[in-house]
Amino acid sequence: MDIKDRASNILGSMPSYSDEALKGALLKLDVQKSEAEAWLEAPGPRPYYRKLLYADEQVELLVMNWADIECAPHDHGDSTGWIQVLSGATRHTVFKVKKGHLPEALFTEIKKEGVLLYAPQHGVHKMGREGTDPLITLHLYSPPIRGMKVYDLKKCAACIVSSDCGAWWPEETRQKIKEIRLKHFH
Template sequence: MSAATAVRLDHLAIARQFADAPQGWVVPPRFDPVERWYARLHAADNHEVWLLTWLPGQQTELHDHGGSAGAFHVFSGTLTEDTVGGPAESPRVVTRDLGEGAGRRFGSHHVHRIVNRGADPAISIHVYGPALTRMTKYRLSPAGLEIRAVERAGAEW
């Protein structure tokens, strides 16, 4: 596949297609009281689709997607995304709430955290292209955005 084909792939449209057909999900959503639950719904040559569930208070750490672009769609509930931008030594955080039916595309250098700050469980569909091979986790410190860990597919998730 050419780079031009990858650019034209609409990750959010794919997420919405999966959200519109929950009867076709290969696994039903589950909620884990200890940590976020996730399962891969689909894998193709140029993208993969994941189903995630979020109980109130569950969240990701600040992370990127290892060079993959993507999107997520909120199937139910409300999720909050904290996006980190600007220079690493003086980053700024933008917060947005996304309710049921909302979605968001992101590029290959996107650093964010997703949190269920609401009172109700949430379900979301995430699409990454190409498929995730690694994720870098970050922390915000007085020195700015710092790498905390790099996780690899098949090893840490």
């Protein structure tokens, strides 16, 4: 049974969408690097290429492969979820956010193949490939991400982006739902 069939069976009939239920579902999917690679394309000029594998009203499952560029600091709107490192290692930075201010980095850690990262509602983070091995990640969010906020630390701004934009500053005007000016923390 391929990823999409397993996702439909497991994610399509979840009795709960709690953090623990999402984590359990992601582990039960047991996605292997080799089967994830079949869905991926080169990221091009972006930090990553993403492919939606499953979505319904309650959850979405995406697989991503990463270029040698970090994504921008971002949150996942009102969604929570889990990120599984299927291959390689990621440099993961978590930020503290004070309303109306630029996010401030709290810590950076290296997470290797097999690790699960929790993505809390409105939590701000950024990721990037660590080292030269290909980085492939699997992402499960509930509800599907809407209203993701992406930060540009140089511009002192944030932008709520459309759901077809990833964790980077949108290049197309239609992808900018709302732009927000921010202040430095100090």
